[in-house]
Amino acid sequence: MASQSSLPTGPDDRIEAGSARPDDDDTRSQAVRLRPALAALPRYIPGSGGTNPSVFKLSSNELPGPVLPAVTSALVDAVEEVNRYPQMYADRLTEAIGARHDVPAEQVLVGNGSVALIELLLRSVCTDGDEVVYPWRSFEAYPILVQVTGASSRQVPVRADGGHDLEAMAAALTERTRAVIICSPNNPTSTALSHRELSDFLARVPRDVMVILDEAYVDFVRQDDPIDSRALLPEYKNLVIVRTFSKAYGLAGLRVGYLLARRRLVAGLRAGATPFGVNGLAQMGALVALQLSDQVRDRVETVVAERDRVIRALREQGWELPEAQGNFYWLPVGEHAVALGDAAARAGVMVRPFAGDGVRVTIGEREANDIVIGLARHWVGRQRRQP
Numbered sequence: 001m002a003s004q005s006s007l008p009t010g011p012d013d014r015i016e017a018g019s020a021r022p023d024d025d026d027t028r029s030q031a032v033r034l035r036p037a038l039a040a041l042p043r044y045i046p047g048s049g050g051t052n053p054s055v056f057k058l059s060s061n062e063l064p065g066p067v068l069p070a071v072t073s074a075l076v077d078a079v080e081e082v083n084r085y086p087q088m089y090a091d092r093l094t095e096a097i098g099a100r101h102d103v104p105a106e107q108v109l110v111g112n113g114s115v116a117l118i119e120l121l122l123r124s125v126c127t128d129g130d131e132v133v134y135p136w137r138s139f140e141a142y143p144i145l146v147q148v149t150g151a152s153s154r155q156v157p158v159r160a161d162g163g164h165d166l167e168a169m170a171a172a173l174t175e176r177t178r179a180v181i182i183c184s185p186n187n188p189t190s191t192a193l194s195h196r197e198l199s200d201f202l203a204r205v206p207r208d209v210m211v212i213l214d215e216a217y218v219d220f221v222r223q224d225d226p227i228d229s230r231a232l233l234p235e236y237k238n239l240v241i242v243r244t245f246s247k248a249y250g251l252a253g254l255r256v257g258y259l260l261a262r263r264r265l266v267a268g269l270r271a272g273a274t275p276f277g278v279n280g281l282a283q284m285g286a287l288v289a290l291q292l293s294d295q296v297r298d299r300v301e302t303v304v305a306e307r308d309r310v311i312r313a314l315r316e317q318g319w320e321l322p323e324a325q326g327n328f329y330w331l332p333v334g335e336h337a338v339a340l341g342d343a344a345a346r347a348g349v350m351v352r353p354f355a356g357d358g359v360r361v362t363i364g365e366r367e368a369n370d371i372v373i374g375l376a377r378h379w380v381g382r383q384r385r386q387p
């Protein structure tokens with residue numbers, strides 16, 4: 001996400017209220033008026049720890065480095081071309097993604113990270129007074145992306161085990177619902193839906209309601225009956241599958257994601273997308289990474305094995321944890337979340353506390369994971385919720 005620190009959102013915002021700069025002395029009636037939907041937007045809090053090389057950053061669900069060497073050298077070569085505009089619609093990458101998923105390129109749209117695509121989707125179907133249904137707690141970006149459109153959020157609490165409450169989500173659909181977001185595995189609880197659960201849910205959603213399936217962590221799923229979203233596309237014409245190169249492919253800094261949907265939808269979305277919305281380096285890096293599926297798979301396997309080791313160790317300590325299917329896990333410590341986050345920081349590991357709720361921890365280098373295991377021993381028993 002872009003920095004959220006300096007966006008003026010209303011007359012009482014810090015910049016206008018607190019500044020004594022000469023260009024800010026206009027009266028309120030003369031000030032530029034931002035749309036009401038921008039006022040009081042929730043802030044996206046990025047995972048901390050990015051700049052200090054002596055701390056382990058387990059706060060943003062990134063893949064530990066290094067970047068795959070073939071990607072690095074392709075990027076270095078591509079730098080020579082940055083005086084030129086990139087391909088407007090990332091044609092080569094779009095073709096390659098289509099081939100990977102066995103869909104025509106007309107069913108693929110590439111974007112500046114999957115967050116930008118979710119934003120495009122929501123602003124393509126929502127306006128003032130509409131509603132978007134999604135689970136909560138889930139990905140922090142959703143409330144922001146919904147609210148900027150003027151629509152309102154219908155947040156459906158996740159179950160005690162961290163999973164989507166699909167029954168309650170189906171019940172939350174109204175005539176004003178324009179979109180539903182499904183996040184599997186769910187950030188931050190890390191639980192995944194089964195194929196059966198998802199297809200039963202899809203059958204209950206009216207076909208004029210867009211279903212956005214955010215599969216940012218799909219590559220890490222190892223449970224029974226995993227979602228085969230591609231197989232659902234032909235039947236559910238309101239389904240949009242959203243994927244990213246930020247997680248399993250380890251390219252979070254390049255900003256590139258994609259969606260798969262029916263042709264008619266993709267054509268409409270493309271018309272409203274930012275021209276040249278994906279930079280040339282991102283297109284090149286993603287294209288190369290896509291061709292390195294063996295190396296990508298090896299890295300994912302390493303993360304999965306490490307995740308299973310960490311979860312086993314924590315359960316042996318007595319933790320009752322949700323099933324972890326992403327490259328991260330959820331410690332449901334309730335009111336102790338911030339204190340646990342602070343303790344981890346003192347131990348040299350940045351994690352992601354959600355005040356009053358729990359702590360999300362990315363699977364990182366073995367040494368970093370071991371620090372968290374060591375720390376966790378002292379915090380077991382402070383769980384508010386039982387899974």
Ligand SMILES: *Cc1c(COP(=O)(O)O)cnc(C)c1O
Binds near residue numbers: 061216252
């Ligand atoms: C990390 C993440 C993404 C990826 O966003 P990008 O913009 O592609 O980096 C999308 N959805 C969820 C739920 C995530 O956790």
